[in-house]
Amino acid sequence: xxxxxxxxxxxxxxxxxxxxxxxxxxxxxxxxxxxxxxxxxxxxxxxxxxxxxxxxxxxxxxxxxxxxxxxxxxxxxxxxxxxxxxxxxxxxxxxxxxxxxxxxxxxxxxxxxxxxxxxxxxxxxxxxxxxxxxxxxxxxxxxxxxxxxxxxxxxxxxxxxxxxxxxxxxxxxxxxxxxxxxxxxxxxxxxxxxxxxxxxxxxxxxxxxxxxxxxxxxxxxxxxxxxxxxxxxxxxxxxxx
Amino acid sequence: xxxxxxxxxxxxxxxxxxxxxxxxxxxxxxxxxxxxxxxxxxxxxxxxxxxxxxxxxxxxxxxxxxxxxxxxxxxxxxxxxxxxxxxxxxxxxxxxxxxxxxxxxxxxxxxxxxxxxxxxxxxxxxxxxxxxxxxxxxxxxxxxxxxxxxxxxxxxxxxxxxxxxxxxxxxxxxxxxxxxxxxxxxxxxxxxxxxxxxxxxxxxxxxxxxxxxxxxxxxxx
Amino acid sequence: xxxxxxxxxxxxxxxxxxxxxxxxxxxxxxxxxxxxxxxxxxxxxxxxxxxxxxxxxxxxxxxxxxxxxxxxxxxxxxxxxxxxxxxxxxxxxxxxxxxxxxxxxxxxxxxxxxxxxxxxxxxxxxxxxxxxxxxxxxxxxxxxxxxxxxxxxxxxxxxxxxxxxxxxxxxxxxxxxxxxxxxxxxxxxxxxxxxxxxxxxx
Numbered sequence: 001x002x003x004x005x006x007x008x009x010x011x012x013x014x015x016x017x018x019x020x021x022x023x024x025x026x027x028x029x030x031x032x033x034x035x036x037x038x039x040x041x042x043x044x045x046x047x048x049x050x051x052x053x054x055x056x057x058x059x060x061x062x063x064x065x066x067x068x069x070x071x072x073x074x075x076x077x078x079x080x081x082x083x084x085x086x087x088x089x090x091x092x093x094x095x096x097x098x099x100x101x102x103x104x105x106x107x108x109x110x111x112x113x114x115x116x117x118x119x120x121x122x123x124x125x126x127x128x129x130x131x132x133x134x135x136x137x138x139x140x141x142x143x144x145x146x147x148x149x150x151x152x153x154x155x156x157x158x159x160x161x162x163x164x165x166x167x168x169x170x171x172x173x174x175x176x177x178x179x180x181x182x183x184x185x186x187x188x189x190x191x192x193x194x195x196x197x198x199x200x201x202x203x204x205x206x207x208x209x210x211x212x213x214x215x216x217x218x219x220x221x222x223x224x225x226x227x228x229x230x231x232x233x234x235x236x237x238x239x240x241x
Numbered sequence: 242x243x244x245x246x247x248x249x250x251x252x253x254x255x256x257x258x259x260x261x262x263x264x265x266x267x268x269x270x271x272x273x274x275x276x277x278x279x280x281x282x283x284x285x286x287x288x289x290x291x292x293x294x295x296x297x298x299x300x301x302x303x304x305x306x307x308x309x310x311x312x313x314x315x316x317x318x319x320x321x322x323x324x325x326x327x328x329x330x331x332x333x334x335x336x337x338x339x340x341x342x343x344x345x346x347x348x349x350x351x352x353x354x355x356x357x358x359x360x361x362x363x364x365x366x367x368x369x370x371x372x373x374x375x376x377x378x379x380x381x382x383x384x385x386x387x388x389x390x391x392x393x394x395x396x397x398x399x400x401x402x403x404x405x406x407x408x409x410x411x412x413x414x415x416x417x418x419x420x421x422x423x424x425x426x427x428x429x430x431x432x433x434x435x436x437x438x439x440x441x442x443x444x445x446x447x448x449x450x451x452x453x454x455x456x457x458x459x460x461x462x
Numbered sequence: 463x464x465x466x467x468x469x470x471x472x473x474x475x476x477x478x479x480x481x482x483x484x485x486x487x488x489x490x491x492x493x494x495x496x497x498x499x500x501x502x503x504x505x506x507x508x509x510x511x512x513x514x515x516x517x518x519x520x521x522x523x524x525x526x527x528x529x530x531x532x533x534x535x536x537x538x539x540x541x542x543x544x545x546x547x548x549x550x551x552x553x554x555x556x557x558x559x560x561x562x563x564x565x566x567x568x569x570x571x572x573x574x575x576x577x578x579x580x581x582x583x584x585x586x587x588x589x590x591x592x593x594x595x596x597x598x599x600x601x602x603x604x605x606x607x608x609x610x611x612x613x614x615x616x617x618x619x620x621x622x623x624x625x626x627x628x629x630x631x632x633x634x635x636x637x638x639x640x641x642x643x644x645x646x647x648x649x650x651x652x653x654x655x656x657x658x659x660x661x662x663x664x
Contacts, residue, residue: 132409132412135405135408135409136409138405139402139405139406139409142402142405142406143392143393143402143406146393146396146399146402147395147396148476149476149477150477151476151477152459152460152462152476155459156392156456156459156460159388159392159452159455159456159459160388160392160406162452163388163410163448163449163452164409164410166444166448167409167410167413170413170441170444171409171410171412171413173413174412174413174416174417174437175412175416177416177417177420177437178416178420232477233477236477236478243567244564244565244566244567247561247564247565248565251550251561254552254553255550255552255553258552258553259552260552261552317546318546318547318548318549318550319544319545319546319547319548320548320550322512322514322542322544322546322548323542323548323562323565324565325514326512326513326514326537326540326541326542327537327565327566328534328537328538328565328566328567329565330534458514461514462475462514462515462516
């Protein structure tokens with residue numbers, strides 16, 4: 001069967017995934033536990049008070065929301081150019097995770113915003129850009145659901161992911177242009193980090209924990225997706241026989 | 242006539258003839274703009290302040306509403322297969338169809354905009370900028386829209402999905418376009434915004450035909 | 463003398479294997495009839511030949527060269543008539559034909575409508591045409607085509623006996639000029655220099 005050849009490759013992937021994912025899961029637990037503990041012990045921001053602790057969740061979520069679209073774009077390019085089925089699956093199962101981190105960013109952002117700005121939502125540049133990113137994720141997920149045949153849906157979604165990644169910088173720039181109200185970037189500023197090490201270390205630990213969390217979920221979801229496609233194939237074969 | 246010109250001429254003719262939908266799109270533009278004074282009240286000061294935004298958002302919606310006929314009708318009656326098989330590269334076919342879509346939506350909307358600006362008490366001094374911004378910005382809407390139209394061409398009831406896919410991608414054009422008109426209203430230079438809008442147009446013109454053609458090929462499989 | 467051939471062709475649509483191990487060869491002046499029950503891949507084979515659907519295995523060649531390496535040239539020498547008639551109801555008969563001719567850089571005279579007896583309707587909006595007349599209008603594209611390879615999917619569907627005979631004459635003239643045709647059909651079409659490819663369940 002010509003259309004089954006891809007199973008050979010995902011088979012190899014599955015063996016690797018099964019070995020790696022428990023390690024990643026353990027790493028996630030350790031990083032998140034240590035990061036959370038340190039973040040709770042970190043000194044309270046003199047100006048913003050206790051609510052600033054939300055930023056320990058908000059900032060890594062925001063990083064992840066953009067990082068995951070990047071992963072999807074790379075995976076989509078690989079899937080389109082080399083017709084690599086595992087890349088196709090990686091892009092597909094990443095989208096709901098990315099949408100989740102984006103939603104978490106918006107949620108923590110508005111939780112932080114209420115005591116800080118006095119309102120749950122302000123049209124500040126970064127929150128607005130995150131909201132648009134959430135729309136892009138939703139569009140990507142919707143196109144997977146709208147097209148029945150997974151191979152066609154995969155290619156259509158891949159085109160959208162690449163178009164989106166070309167557009168994201170333009171959108172970010174335009175939204176910044178539109179509104180430059182938010183705090184200036186303070187982590188990756190020229191001349192090194194400007195925040196105190198007691199806050200930076202838990203932040204980076206949590207960011208690493210979020211990364212490990214994402215990759216753990218990614219591997220689990222990819223295993224599930226491959227199993228699901230295998231079942232589809234077998235059903236189809238039994239219908240044809 | 243070249244194949245490129247033939248496609249533009251055909252799509253414009255189809256849009257203008259009975260059932261083509263061009264007039265409906267323009268009526269939609271006019272009617273929706275008149276909804277805003279009814280919705281927010283007849284305060285001319287308020288209307289003139291939000292007028293540029295209203296005109297742009299409604300122009301965007303009008304463009305989006307007419308997108309589904311860019312490829313869908315040709316897909317349903319088999320024309321798209323023949324267009325794909327024609328000697329003209331599919332990327333250029335897409336570009337021709339974008340131009341035709343712009344000629345039947347973006348251009349008339351641009352021409353109508355000052356009349357609607359009048360209803361919204363927009364400062365007449367801003368009309369040249371409004372028209373120039375729409376002239377640069379509405380082709381962006383047709384170009385980016387072609388990607389959404391091509392991706393959803395085989396999808397049943399794809400119109401809503403199409404809007405969902407395209408709307409976030411429209412945002413830069415909307416922002417630069419409104420800021421240009423706002424600047425003109427405030428007596429400031431609209432030049433930086435118009436230049437950014439033009440840059441957005443260049444990026445869209447260079448990249449969207451490839452993406453839309455790839456999506457069309459995929460949907461013809 | 464040109465040859466168009468396929469070797470060990472396989473096609474997967476969606477996740478379904480439509481056909482596998484299909485081979486044929488036709489030369490200038492020849493015609494190939496694709497026969498077989500519904501769902502055996504006659505239309506899919508034509509779509510593979512037209513380049514809409516990539517072959518999952520095997521290859522198509524033109525004079526021995528794989529067509530996957532020269533799609534532009536392959537498109538230029540191919541005319542495809544599918545299930546759908548690509549007729550715009552808002553256009554007249556002549557406008558419909560004229561557009562498809564101009565796409566290939568040619569002009570269409572009303573005379574091109576004569577072989578399939580539509581010339582007296584050239585001014586009529588296509589919305590008024592019957593199913594058979596729309597089919598004939600679509601097939602009239604063949605008269606303005608200078609493509610060497612015609613790919614016809616059930617061309618005789620909704621045609622009456624007179625029109626079928628007229629179509630066969632058009633195909634025969636094409637063959638006489640050295641053209642070739644691949645035709646999916648459920649009927650025995652009396653053409654000369656014909657070979658038959660039977661597709662069975664995969």
